[in-house]
Amino acid sequence: MKVALKPTAPIRGEELFEQLRTELLKALPSCQFTFEAGDIVSRL
Amino acid sequence: MSFGSPTPVEVAVQGTNMAANRVYAQTIRGELAKIPELRDLRLARPLDYPTLDITIRSRPRGPIRSHSGGRRALHSRGHLLQPFHGTELLARSGERNGFQIQVEIPQDRIQPADDVRNIPVMxxxxxxxxxxxVASVANGTAPGMVERYNMQRVVSYTANVHGEPLGRLAEKVREALKRAGESPRGMTVGLRQIPVFEETFRGLRTGLLLSMAAIFPLLAANFQSFRLSALSCSRRQLLSERQSANAGSPRRRSRGRRESPRLRKAGANRR
Structure with missing residues (x-):
């Protein structure tokens, strides 16, 4: 899933990833989530 | 450009035996998981991808057993692929223009294993x-994708970094690899991103030193003093220049205009 934050988003970067890791692990404990850069390399 | 890896840390176990690679990679994973700064530790390529194992029986059961069913069952392999890959037709419009039409069952309509069992195969x-x-269908697992390097199979783990610079974390990753023990014979363990990162920094550091070595004699010739030249290259000088630059900023400048109490007193005495 590719997500683009709005420029006015109050939380960004590592802080957001860390919060999402915690929340997603609680909501879906059997799933694994990773955060990767949405750059051209990962799309090749 | 991240050098082909989607994350800053990638540990690759490379060898001819995939099963042995996997066992050793799991040992490494256990050690990497002990590093608190690593996040999202996972296999780069899924090794237990869910599959349906279809075994075609040489003697099928049911009504076709009576008339050379085994031979007919051989047709099933090609016909099984049809619903997934589709049937290709070449349609012609007029004499010159031709275009391809592909008909296939949408994958979301074949969900349980029973849907696969019900595919006609004649x-x-x-x-x-x-x-x-004519076949038995069972759930199974298989590697989602097998990565190869120099004709050897690779099992790799990737991870993100949190709260620590990559350069400092590299030592911890190397210690974790040491704790995992020596790799079995014929197997090699490599870090993908970190060596390139370190090489880049080594190059930058060497470039900086060479540029300083080139600038130093120029400064010495300009000031006609090795001492002043060394002072201008020193860290202290850089810091004082930064402080003076900060003092030149509007916020600092307004502060700088105020006189200290000691100076004010000295001025009053002079007056």
């Missing part, structure tokens, strides 16, 4: 026998 378009009559 090439003459008859509704029976079905795949379930």
């Amino acid at each position: 090439k003459d378009g008859r509704s029976r026998p079905l795949l379930g009559d």
